[in-house]
Amino acid sequence: xxxxxxxxxxxxxxxxxxxxxxxxxxxxxxxxxxxxxxxxxxxxxxxxxxxxxxxxxxxxxxxxxxxxxxxxxxxxxxxxxxxxxxxxxxxxxxxxxxxxxxxxxxxxxxxxxxxxxxxxxxxxxxxxxxxxxxxxxxxxxxxxxxxxxxxxxxxxxxxxxxxxxxxxxxxxxxxxxxxxxxxxxxxxxxxxxxxxxxxxxxxxxxxxxxxxxxxxxxxxxxxxxxxxxxxxxxxxxxxxxxxxxxxxxxxxxxxxxxxxxxxxxxxxxxxxxxxxxxxxxxxxxxxxxxxxxxxxxxxxxxxxxxxxxxxxxxxxxxxxxxxxxxxxxxxxxxxxxxxxxxxxxxxxxxxxxxxxxxxxxxxxxxxxxxxxxxxxxxxxxxxxxxxxxxxxxxxxxxxxxxxxxxxxxxxxxxxxxxxxxxxxxxxxxxxxxxxxxxxxxxxxxxxxxxxxxx
Numbered sequence: 001x002x003x004x005x006x007x008x009x010x011x012x013x014x015x016x017x018x019x020x021x022x023x024x025x026x027x028x029x030x031x032x033x034x035x036x037x038x039x040x041x042x043x044x045x046x047x048x049x050x051x052x053x054x055x056x057x058x059x060x061x062x063x064x065x066x067x068x069x070x071x072x073x074x075x076x077x078x079x080x081x082x083x084x085x086x087x088x089x090x091x092x093x094x095x096x097x098x099x100x101x102x103x104x105x106x107x108x109x110x111x112x113x114x115x116x117x118x119x120x121x122x123x124x125x126x127x128x129x130x131x132x133x134x135x136x137x138x139x140x141x142x143x144x145x146x147x148x149x150x151x152x153x154x155x156x157x158x159x160x161x162x163x164x165x166x167x168x169x170x171x172x173x174x175x176x177x178x179x180x181x182x183x184x185x186x187x188x189x190x191x192x193x194x195x196x197x198x199x200x201x202x203x204x205x206x207x208x209x210x211x212x213x214x215x216x217x218x219x220x221x222x223x224x225x226x227x228x229x230x231x232x233x234x235x236x237x238x239x240x241x242x243x244x245x246x247x248x249x250x251x252x253x254x255x256x257x258x259x260x261x262x263x264x265x266x267x268x269x270x271x272x273x274x275x276x277x278x279x280x281x282x283x284x285x286x287x288x289x290x291x292x293x294x295x296x297x298x299x300x301x302x303x304x305x306x307x308x309x310x311x312x313x314x315x316x317x318x319x320x321x322x323x324x325x326x327x328x329x330x331x332x333x334x335x336x337x338x339x340x341x342x343x344x345x346x347x348x349x350x351x352x353x354x355x356x357x358x359x360x361x362x363x364x365x366x367x368x369x370x371x372x373x374x375x376x377x378x379x380x381x382x383x384x385x386x387x388x389x390x391x392x393x394x395x396x397x398x399x400x401x402x403x404x405x406x407x408x409x410x411x412x413x414x415x416x417x418x419x420x421x422x423x424x425x426x427x428x429x430x431x432x433x434x435x436x437x438x439x440x441x442x443x444x445x446x447x448x449x450x451x452x453x454x
Contacts, residue, residue, distance in 0.1 A: 003048035168280030171329030190216030215244030
């Protein structure tokens with residue numbers, strides 16, 4: 001490599017490692033723990049590539065990108081961040097960063113990206129802003145733990161070549177997740193092609209798809225709906241992709257493990273596609289995101305020319321308590337209708353009830369039957385929880401977390417059934433009364449005296 005690299009990171013170890021590696025590779029390196037110093041170097045015309053952390057003692061590295069672009073158009077900036085979420089990646093792309101890597105990063109990988117940036121420093125590779133190109137797509141909006149876990153996994157897999165299976169109910173935003181993986185990856189300047197069963201029907205279908213994608217990203221929509229013959233064609237396409245192998249992504253709203261056990265899904269295809277499995281949670285599993293999503297859709301409608309609207313407190317509560325079998329897409333359609341039909345700036349509870357009452361009665365995917373045993377339900381919950389983390393293990397302390405999730409509703413319902421009488425509740429549960437009191441305190445369970453259920 002030939003050129004000067006500016007490194008800005010408040011971690012001395014990272015500065016030392018990068019300085020040594022880049023110097024050995026033939027680069028000149030200026031390293032600092034200060035954004036102020038970095039910006040001075042940039043304004044003085046120093047550096048051919050910048051490698052910068054996001055959170056610095058004297059500012060935010062992402063916020064400096066527009067200034068760097070203004071002072072030095074075409075200067076590539078590689079962003080590295082311990083805040084390894086999809087939102088950081090999106091912000092980096094919107095700020096026109098050349099590349100983004102979550103910490104901890106792979107040093108050889110960073111060296112390759114730096115070499116590429118040095119070679120193409122005059123040709124800025126800017127990712128499109130998602131809101132501008134695809135205004136009708138479901139938004140990646142969510143602060144709940146399940147969504148943050150999903151963002152972290154997306155950030156980790158997007159710059160790998162692993163095939164990815166995106167699994168979730170209809171209307172959760174599977175295709176948007178797949179598109180985000182492409183748009184913020186190394187292949188973002190290459191085509192993104194979505195394939196359905198119709199594209200694979202003819203014998204030449206796979207070859208035509210590979211010719212269209214040209215080494216970009218190929219998304220196979222609803223892989224579980226393909227016939228066995230079409231699944232075999234996908235297997236052959238993945239095994240012999242030609243000179244410009246694309247990255248393979250697939251979506252499914254059906255449980256492919258179950259389909260595989262029934263013989264409806266080829267095992268070889270499943271194992272090829274599931275290099276990383278991303279579970280997109282249903283809206284009812286992240287109800288705390290509903291107000292954010294509703295606000296997002298109302299703001300989008302206002303930006304498109306609709307009258308300003310907001311949800312009353314009572315209306316928002318009805319939204320939170322609704323089951324949303326159609327997920328985020330159903331929420332979006334309900335908000336659109338309310339924006340058109342509501343009579344005042346504040347949407348009322350009665351207006352929400354009217355719209356939701358007219359919604360089709362859809363059945364949630366994989367709805368548990370009335371005869372499902374508790375053990376089977378818990379097993380299903382755990383498998384989905386592990387699937388959400390892809391090839392990585394969940395955080396430590398799983399045993400205590402699951403016990404807490406089971407204990408809290410069990411004790412709460414038992415207290416309701418006994419009218420809040422702790423002596424009777426302890427007897428019902430078969431535990432010591434002091435043990436019950438401790439668990440009520442530890443689990444923060446509210447005890448109220450009320451009419452007994454039985």
